Amino acid sequence: MLFDDGLELLDEQQCFELIDGPAVGRVGVSMGALPVILPVNFRLVGRDVLFRTAEGTKLRAALDNAIIAFEVDSYDEHTHTGWSVLLVGRASEITSRADLATADALDLEPWAGDGNRDHWVRLRPEFVSGRRIAAA
Amino acid sequence: MLFDDGLELLDEQQCFELIDGPAVGRVGVSMGALPVILPVNFRLVGRDVLFRTAEGTKLRAALDNAIIAFEVDSYDEHTHTGWSVLLVGRASEITSRADLATADALDLEPWAGDGNRDHWVRLRPEFVSGRRIAAA
Numbered sequence: 001m002l003f004d005d006g007l008e009l010l011d012e013q014q015c016f017e018l019i020d021g022p023a024v025g026r027v028g029v030s031m032g033a034l035p036v037i038l039p040v041n042f043r044l045v046g047r048d049v050l051f052r053t054a055e056g057t058k059l060r061a062a063l064d065n066a067i068i069a070f071e072v073d074s075y076d077e078h079t080h081t082g083w084s085v086l087l088v089g090r091a092s093e094i095t096s097r098a099d100l101a102t103a104d105a106l107d108l109e110p111w112a113g114d115g116n117r118d119h120w121v122r123l124r125p126e127f128v129s130g131r132r133i134a135a136a
Numbered sequence: 137m138l139f140d141d142g143l144e145l146l147d148e149q150q151c152f153e154l155i156d157g158p159a160v161g162r163v164g165v166s167m168g169a170l171p172v173i174l175p176v177n178f179r180l181v182g183r184d185v186l187f188r189t190a191e192g193t194k195l196r197a198a199l200d201n202a203i204i205a206f207e208v209d210s211y212d213e214h215t216h217t218g219w220s221v222l223l224v225g226r227a228s229e230i231t232s233r234a235d236l237a238t239a240d241a242l243d244l245e246p247w248a249g250d251g252n253r254d255h256w257v258r259l260r261p262e263f264v265s266g267r268r269i270a271a272a
Binding site for chain 2: 006007022023024026028029030034035036037038039067068069070071073075077080081082084086088110111112127133
């Protein structure tokens with residue numbers, strides 16, 4: 001096992017196995033030159049992360065062909081153990097009919113009911129890293 | 137209550153009350169022109185967020201007087217409810233003797249035991265926003 005600054009480094013396979021569980025991840029992107037972090041519910045399709053955005057939102061504009069960060073983690077506040085995985089890559093809106101059909105078949109319902117999140121964004125990660133805090 | 141895209145908007149007081157509970161938040165910052173999101177355990181002191189970093193790390197360099205994002209959230213995967221709070225502002229290392237004494241008195245131990253995280257970073261938020269997903 002490799003360690004970095006007290007944290008166990010995870011390999012890519014471990015990273016993708018871990019993030020294929022939680023429902024919520026966090027997107028990091030610049031909006032108006034300021035960094036923001038926003039939670040999204042998502043699905044993993046192969047190595048791609050898919051999530052929904054709504055027409056006309058600042059998020060949708062900010063994601064357009066941008067390099068974004070996507071983070072998933074899980075922590076136990078009692079044992080002080082946990083892990084985090086970071087993906088970085090280009091986001092793009094899904095527009096092809098075949099890919100939209102695949103995305104719609106994921107049955108990923110936005111938790112916030114009212115927002116009309118009918119646009120799909122795909123993150124194709126180019127950089128994958130993960131760290132785990134094991135029990136002391 | 138105000139709503140944005142199906143999410144209830146929280147006021148500043150609600151935001152600070154909510155984030156004064158979880159042990160882990162996430163820092164969003166640029167490293168080498170790429171966005172990253174990294175979990176940190178933190179404490180709230182007034183409106184400031186304090187967390188530790190280690191000497192010589194890329195994170196420490198990236199945070200130096202940078203505008204960063206800091207996010208805390210909590211979700212229930214069964215009820216599909218939850219909240220998230222986003223703070224944006226300038227990060228700076230705590231250097232004054234009085235502030236360091238205050239920080240050390242917080243008794244905030246890094247969960248990853250080995251890393252020598254003996255530098256304190258303070259985020260002074262200039263932008264505060266929060267959203268909540270209520271039960272449908």
